[in-house]
Amino acid sequence: MPVEPNLRQNVAALLLAHYDRHARSLPWRAPPGSRNLPDPYRVWLSEIMLQQTTVAAVIPYFDKFTTRWPTVAALAAADEAEVMAAWAGLGYYARARNLIACARAVTQDHEGRFPDTEEGLRALPGIGAYTAAAIAAIAFQRRAVVVDANVERVVSRLFALETPLPASRPLIREAADAITPQARAGDFAQAMMDLGSSLCVPRNPQCLLCPLRSCCAAHREGRAEAYPVKAPKKDKPHRLGLVWWLERLDGHVWIERRADTRMLGGMAGLPDSGWDKGIARDAPPVAGEWVVLNRPVEHVFTHFRLTLTVQRLRVPAEAAPESPGQWWPLDRIGEAGLPTLFAKVARAVMKAGDD
DNA sequence: AATCCGTGGAA
DNA sequence: TTTCCAAGGAT
Structure with missing residues (x-):
């Protein structure tokens, strides 16, 4: 994956400049311009809820959970059945079981504070490669390579990757690493995800409004929507x-x-x-x-x-x-x-x- | 490595 | 109506 030396700078600079003007206001983000770092508990909770789940579906649940259990200690002390009932309707219920287990592990084994490294986070229940990187970058300002479905799509288009998903994952990760800046990795990750959900969408992408169109190989080909290439899926029994x-x-x-x-x-x-x-x-x-x-x-x-x-x-x-x-x-x-x-x-x- | 896990919105 | 898909993780 040859990435031109200045492409990395260009992509990050263009994207962050766009993010500074167009970032979505979301309940788990610090207010724009705020010096305060986001609360790791809220970042973690939002990332678990957002796994395979849309922002619109998550927001009311996030508000309900943070009102009822404002801290990880409060969640750790909660009645399990109440937490499961509060999660009802959001789907993927193993997330809720792991949520409780993780809150209790943080409270009991980490003195109530989330680990501030990818490795430490990755060891907790319900936190995989993506979520560990996202929390490390967003909550703790670590330089981490955050790859979710949005990043997969944006990167596949930027580099016009012909290899179909999921076989292209190693390539995508390499490319994402190459364009991730040393500073503001958390903002960069959120900017990539905002881009993927607003402009670089699966169908009918809005390339004319995209801050990265000058760097994008798929746009240069005039066929952004053709990416990412995906392996055919099986039909449902x-x-x-x-x-x-x-x-x-x-x-x-x-x-x-x-x-x-x-x-x-x-x-x-x-x-x-x-x-x-x-x-x-x-x-x-x-x-x-x-x-x-x-x-x-x-x-x-x-x-x-x-x-x-x-x-x-x-x-x-x-x-x-x-x-x-x-x-x-x-x-x-x-x-x-x-x-x-x-x-x-x-x-x-x-x-x-x-x- | 492939499969199993929910749900609802959009087109 | 059908199809696609979303800030994935565990096994």
Whole structure:
């Protein structure tokens, strides 16, 4: 990857100048012009939430979490079920389990302060190569090479990389290293990500407004949108499953906590069959005249589509399954912390009424 | 190394 | 409607 000596200076200078005028205002960023460094806790929390998740989706969760748990010590002391419920709807629930584990590790093993090096950060649960580099650069002003999907796209275009992703990752990293400045690496990383989300977008990139167009090989070719080249993806299989809505006549529904090792692990859920590959249960939580809802619930996960048949049973107030779980009041079902799949089931049951 | 993990918005 | 995709990590 030959990178002209002055290209590094040019890219960083052009991008940082643009960033100084156009940086987005985000809740986890220090105010523009502020001398204060951003709070590592807030940087960390935002980076975990932003993994594979859009800024718009994250902001309300970030506000909720920082209001409720303003410090890493507060989060470490929080009740696990409350944290999981607060995360409900944001997806990728292993992040929430690792979030708790990481907060506790920082509090117990690091005197309440986040490590200030990539290596130290990388050793914490839920922090991988990207997040370690991002926190080191943004919160601790370290020179780190921060490569996320935005950077992959911007770099692929800057250098017109013909090698398809993911095979091009080593090349991309090398190129990103070459253009990352010694100073302001955190601003540079955020500037690259702002660029990737505003101008250098996947479709219909706004090259005429881009501060890097004079350096960009893809733009020179007139085919920025052709990059990054990607390997073809596999199509999604379709799975079927059953879910059991067990309702008590006094207005409660039976809710269980899902095992950590399952999909939606650690979250509240309804009893279901083993649609997530493998063991759950092949019989309803109690025997009875279960009634099938007319409309199944459709849901799409990252790697498969799911059609969930809903069965409903109403039981007297003294009934209870043998399995672990709890009765949850229907008029507070919104606070049960159900992930979206089961929230959809609840909506479907409510809508079905007494059919 | 390839696969598994959620969700919702945009086009 | 379908497809794509987002500040990735763990195994």
